[in-house]
Amino acid sequence: MAGHIQDRWYKTETGADGKPVRVKTERHGTGLRYRARYIGPDGTEKSKSFRDREKRLADRWLAQIEADMSRGQYVDPRAGRITFQQFAEKWVAKLTSDEVSRTAVESRLRLHAYPHLGTRPLGSFQPAHIRDWLGELAATSLAPNSRRAIFENVSSVLNAAVDDGILRQNPCRATSVKAPQPVPSRVKPWTTGQLIGVRAGLPAHYRAMADLGAGCGLRQGEIFGLPVDEVGFLTGWLHVGFQVKRIHGTLVFAPPKRGKVRDVPLPESVAEALTEHMRQFPPMKVTLPWLTPDGPPLTKELVFTSTAGKAVWRSAFNDQTWKPALAAAGIIPEPRRGERYASAREHGMHALRHFYASVLLDAGESIKALSTYLGHSDPGFTLKVYTHLMPNSEGRTRKSVNAVLAPLRVTKPV
Secondary structure (H helix, E strand, C coil): CCEEEEECCEEEEECCCCCEEEEECCCCCCCCCEEEEEECCCCCEEEEEECCCCHHHHHHHHHHHHHHHHHCCCCCCCHHHCEHHHHHHHHHHCCCCCHHHHHHHHHHHHHHCHHHHCCCEHHHCCHHHHHHHHHHHHCCCCCHHHHHHHHHHHHHHHHHHHHCCCCCCCHHHCCCCCCCCCCCCCCCCCCHHHHHHHHHHCCCCCCHHHHHHHHHCCCHHHHHCCEHHHEECCCCEEEECCEEEEECCEEEEECCHHHCCEEEECCHHHHHHHHHHHHHCCCEEEEEEECCCCCCEEEEEECCCCCCCCCCCHHHHHHHHHHHHHHHCCCCCCCCCCCCCCCCHHHCCHHHHHHHHHHHHHCCCCHHHHHHHHCCCCHHHHHHHHHHHCCCCHHHHHHHHHHHHHHHHCCCCC
């Protein structure tokens, strides 16, 4: 037995004849009668109280504790009292991902998990609680992909609770819990005409951004954070080592996404566009914190800055510059007076990267090389996103097989 059962209503004393005798305690008839006690793996005493006539339950509980300890599945009941929100907030604070990713996770949990699961003690979680929460989540207007991301964040928190010995199993992984399924979407790259139309709709101060995005595949933040000294006009290579990011309302310099510093071929046409841009709009020195809002200051001479000579703010650029260019190209409708431009997530500046990928694949570039130029961490991800854009191999297959089998089709004289 992992411990013993204390009867609070009776105690054993030595009688007048020297023999032990049970006598009532001052607590007899009041409160919970039995207290099951044991020493946990951390060396401290743990206990749980039971009512009168529940000694068998107390014995069974202690036996279960002993079995869990022997199997290495012991969970401290006191640790399970911490709420989901209390545990999740500590977990988020210790995430090793970049600040932007950490902020996104915190936002998802705060808006969509804490209101429903936040006050529940971790030790009480059952699959039914996750199913109920997912039902409420499905009733919102959130897109399936967003619901999937929220679910995965909650599951990650509960995985950490399992690792820390607070939960035996993650209820999100129960067979009865069906995770929200992301909706597969196919990238549909712009036509050359659409690219030309958007480029023409951009103000001259930002027009070369379209050349850079479509010709080198840079992300929006990497375009905003491109220093002059990383453009190899003589070598024909572009070094991608920085981006401008927004962290808690402050712009900072940071490495590219997932730290994927890389070199990208610099086509002559893009080099010429950047040269002309810098002739009209000379690069400006910009100082921003490094990595975090309170990070050390870093100064870079940027190719692209705002009209005020400062780093470009993504949100302002998207609403005031990019979307008007999309509307001018006929990609999204012009808004009615007093209304904002329609949402155009699939036509953000990322569309320039998709155009770049489609051009390279159409030219026969390998997935591995494209993955490197785009800064993806895994060529498999690149293949998954762009496999439908790869040139059709049917014609090449027929031609190759025909070349081999053609001699066998020569008819011999009868």
